Every structure is written in C-alpha cells, then in structure tokens.
Amino acid sequence: MIREKVKVNVSARTAKEPALFDEQFRLAVEAAPNAMILVDSGGSIVLINSLVERLFGYAREELMGQSIEVLLPEKHRRGHIAFRASFMSDPVARPMGAGRDLYGCHKDGTEIPLEIGLNPLSTTEGMFVLASAIDLRERKLQEERLKESLREKEVLLKEIHHRVKNNLQVIASLLDIQASYSKEPGVKEVFRESRNRVHAMGMIHERLYRSRNLDRIDLGEYLRDMTSDLLDSYGTNRELITLSVIAQPVPVNLDTANCCGLIVHELVSNSLKHAFVHRGHGTITIDIQTRTENDSSPLIVVKVSDDGVGFPENIDFQQAESMGLQLTNTLIDQLQGSIELDAAHGTTFALSFRELQDKERVPAPDGFQPSEQGRHA
Structure with a gap:
C-alpha cells in the first residue's frame, strides 16, 4: 500500500x-x-x-x-x-x-x-x-458488423458482375444468330464487330467476378486476353500475324478498363482488317506504360502499333466518318484522354489518359451517324 x-x-x-x-x-x-x-x-x-x-x-x-x-x-x-x-x-x-x-x-x-x-x-x-x-468489446462488435457488411456487399457485387456477364453473353449469342440469317458479307461483318464489342465488355465482368478485388482489374492482363480472343474471332493464323502485349501491372477501375478496352479493340480490329492486306503477315504490339507527374494520378500511356501498310494519308482519324473511328474518338472523350497517330513506320496510336474517378465520365453523344465511306472502320 x-x-x-x-x-x-x-x-x-x-x-x-x-x-x-x-x-x-x-x-x-x-x-x-x-x-x-x-x-x-x-x-x-x-x-x-x-x-x-x-x-x-x-x-x-x-x-x-x-x-x-x-x-x-x-x-x-x-x-x-x-x-x-x-x-x-x-x-x-x-x-x-x-x-x-x-x-x-x-x-x-x-x-x-x-x-x-x-x-x-x-x-x-x-x-x-x-x-x-x-x-474493446464494442469496437470489436462494430468491426465484426462491418466485416459482415463487406462480405454481403462482396457477394452482391459478384452476383451483379455474374449477371451482367451472362446478359452480355446472351446479347452476343443473339448477334451471332442474327448474323447467320444474312448472306451479305458486309452485314455479317457488322454483326461480328458488334458481337466482339459486347464480348470485350463482358470479359471485364468475367474477370471481376473471378477476382478477389471486385472493383479493379489489371489493364495489361485484360487487354492481353481480350485481344487474343479478338484474333480468334477473325480466324487469324497466329504463325503469320503475331500479337505482343508489353505491360507492367496497372490496376484500374471498371469504367477506365471498359473505355480503354473498347478503344484498343477498335484499333486492333482496324489493324487486322487493313494493315496486312497485301502480304498476309505482320506484328501487332500493345505497349502499356505509366508516368507519374507531380502529385496527380499516374498518366497511363497505351500504344497500339502494327508494322503494316500504314494509315492512309488522306484520312483524318479524328474526323473520320467510319463507325469504328467515331466510336474510338467518343471513348477517348469519355476517358478525358488524348490520342496521337504516328504513321511513319506502319501505324502507331498512342493513347494517354488517367484513371477515371467518380462522376468524371463524359456521356456519349446521342448515337452515331457513320458513313458508308472510309476504308478504315
């Protein structure tokens, strides 16, 4: 005492x-x-x-x-x-x-x-x-309640991604069925392109559904899988046309992956259709890099290149009338990014953007009015 x-x-x-x-x-x-x-x-x-x-x-x-x-x-x-x-x-x-x-x-x-x-x-x-x-009993109780709430939300998000993926698969299947009723090659091509776009979006939800992280996806892995499937859809001979994806881990959210994925889809499709028409072989390269500038979020730079015939000099890709390039420019606006073209040796598109934050997405314009003109789609 x-x-x-x-x-x-x-x-x-x-x-x-x-x-x-x-x-x-x-x-x-x-x-x-x-x-x-x-x-x-x-x-x-x-x-x-x-x-x-x-x-x-x-x-x-x-x-x-x-x-x-x-x-x-x-x-x-x-x-x-x-x-x-x-x-x-x-x-x-x-x-x-x-x-x-x-x-x-x-x-x-x-x-x-x-x-x-x-x-x-x-x-x-x-x-x-x-x-x-x-x-700490009350604090522990609150922590358990929070963990349970997070578990419930994870289950809900997985279910949402699963249902969205399934619905997109149904849409893709309907497009395939509709294409089978047409004998016009041009019509079949339109349906195939639309089906591939739907599939590209569905793949994001598939990856998120199977991932432990339900709101972020590695951009390089996604683009690698998506473009590989795209080559298969065109019946590409992998011994003649090769695809290379060079990427460090770049985790991005759903909106960013969706916009970037569709842009890359259009650019790779463009290369497959037009870059190697006179020789039947070549290489497509996707290079993903990040740059840190000051205190802002990292700048993501995605380059899509091919060693083909080059982009036609008489076409301004930013004012193009084809649906594919119109869609590309619209998606760039949604990403709040920029794109540059280098046609000195083959074709290289350099897309620069930052990860979209909440409420930053720019709505797409009402519909597209693609022209029948234009060699590049």
Whole structure:
C-alpha cells in the first residue's frame, strides 16, 4: 500500500518535485476515463478505480493485494509473469502488446478484449506501474458488423458482375444468330464487330467476378486476353500475324478498363482488317506504360502499333466518318484522354489518359451517324 505521500515521476526517475498527497493521487486515478490499476514491483494490485470493478466484475476489496494475473485468462498468466519481470527491468511508458490482441478475464470467466497502456512510477516506496485498460468489446462488435457488411456487399457485387456477364453473353449469342440469317458479307461483318464489342465488355465482368478485388482489374492482363480472343474471332493464323502485349501491372477501375478496352479493340480490329492486306503477315504490339507527374494520378500511356501498310494519308482519324473511328474518338472523350497517330513506320496510336474517378465520365453523344465511306472502320 502507498502510505501518506507519494513522489511521482512518469519518466521513471526519482522525483525531485514536491510530493503529491496520497488522497490527491487516488482522486486522480478514480477520475480517470479508463479502468486504472496500480501494481507494485511484485505484481500485486495496490489501487484500482471504480471502472475496474465495473469492467472485471470484482469488488474493490476482492482485488486489493491480489496478483495482477488474476485479471488475465488462465492460459496467459504464466507468460505475463515473464513479461512483467522484463518490463520492470526496463520500465518505459508504452502500449502493451502492440500489434496483437490482448485479453483480460471477467470474474465469471468471460474473456474481454482490451487495449492496455503501461506507465512506470518511481516513488520513495519503490517502482510501481500504473496500467490503463480500455474495453474493446464494442469496437470489436462494430468491426465484426462491418466485416459482415463487406462480405454481403462482396457477394452482391459478384452476383451483379455474374449477371451482367451472362446478359452480355446472351446479347452476343443473339448477334451471332442474327448474323447467320444474312448472306451479305458486309452485314455479317457488322454483326461480328458488334458481337466482339459486347464480348470485350463482358470479359471485364468475367474477370471481376473471378477476382478477389471486385472493383479493379489489371489493364495489361485484360487487354492481353481480350485481344487474343479478338484474333480468334477473325480466324487469324497466329504463325503469320503475331500479337505482343508489353505491360507492367496497372490496376484500374471498371469504367477506365471498359473505355480503354473498347478503344484498343477498335484499333486492333482496324489493324487486322487493313494493315496486312497485301502480304498476309505482320506484328501487332500493345505497349502499356505509366508516368507519374507531380502529385496527380499516374498518366497511363497505351500504344497500339502494327508494322503494316500504314494509315492512309488522306484520312483524318479524328474526323473520320467510319463507325469504328467515331466510336474510338467518343471513348477517348469519355476517358478525358488524348490520342496521337504516328504513321511513319506502319501505324502507331498512342493513347494517354488517367484513371477515371467518380462522376468524371463524359456521356456519349446521342448515337452515331457513320458513313458508308472510309476504308478504315
């Protein structure tokens, strides 16, 4: 027990300032907002406040003189004795058990999750430790509720992606069926292009459905799979026309992936239809890079290149009348990005943009009015 006067120094050095009266110290401990326990160098409880009684279910007189381990679960008591001895050899104010869960034990045996702070007190009667205990049960309960809410939302998002993917597959199948009724090659080509666009959008939802991250997709992996399927849809001989995707991991959200994917789809389709018509072989390359500028979000640069005949000089791709290039320019507006053409050696389109943030998407104009003119679609 602390008798008469106690000299306190929270830095654990012998106090030189005037002594604090025992009653003043007790009143300060009692008025603390947390459960407070004063323990002597031997680990015996010498002082508690009323919040300790409320937290652990013991009456004050039941705890006075008891070992501090009485407030711990049985399985932790032996280890705590060793910890206590270690702390007393180097008594520095610090939180206890940083990075791991700590538990106390109620009188009825219930384990209580706690946050513990330790403050050494050097007095004329020896070293004491003032421990503060915060009940974490309500916080843990809120955390579990939040985790359960997140699990429910993940299940819902997976179901949404699954249904969207299935609906897009149905649309693609309907386009295939409709194309089978036409004998006109031009009509069949329009249906195939539309079907491929729908498939490109559906692939995003397929990847998100199977991913642990339900709102982000790796752009390089998506473009690699999407363009590979695109080559298959054109019946491309992979020994004659090769596709290479060079990409570092670039995770983007659904809106960004959707716009970028459709743009790349149109550009690769354009290369497959027009770049190698006179020789039947060539290479298409997709190169994805990121650049960090100041404090803004990284700039994503996607280059789509082919070593084919080159883009016609008499066509302004930004004012093109074909549906494919009109769609490309519209999607660039939605991405709030820019695109440049280099036709010096083959054709290279360089698309630059940043990941779309919430409410940044620009609505597409009402419909397209593609002309029958224009060699590039």
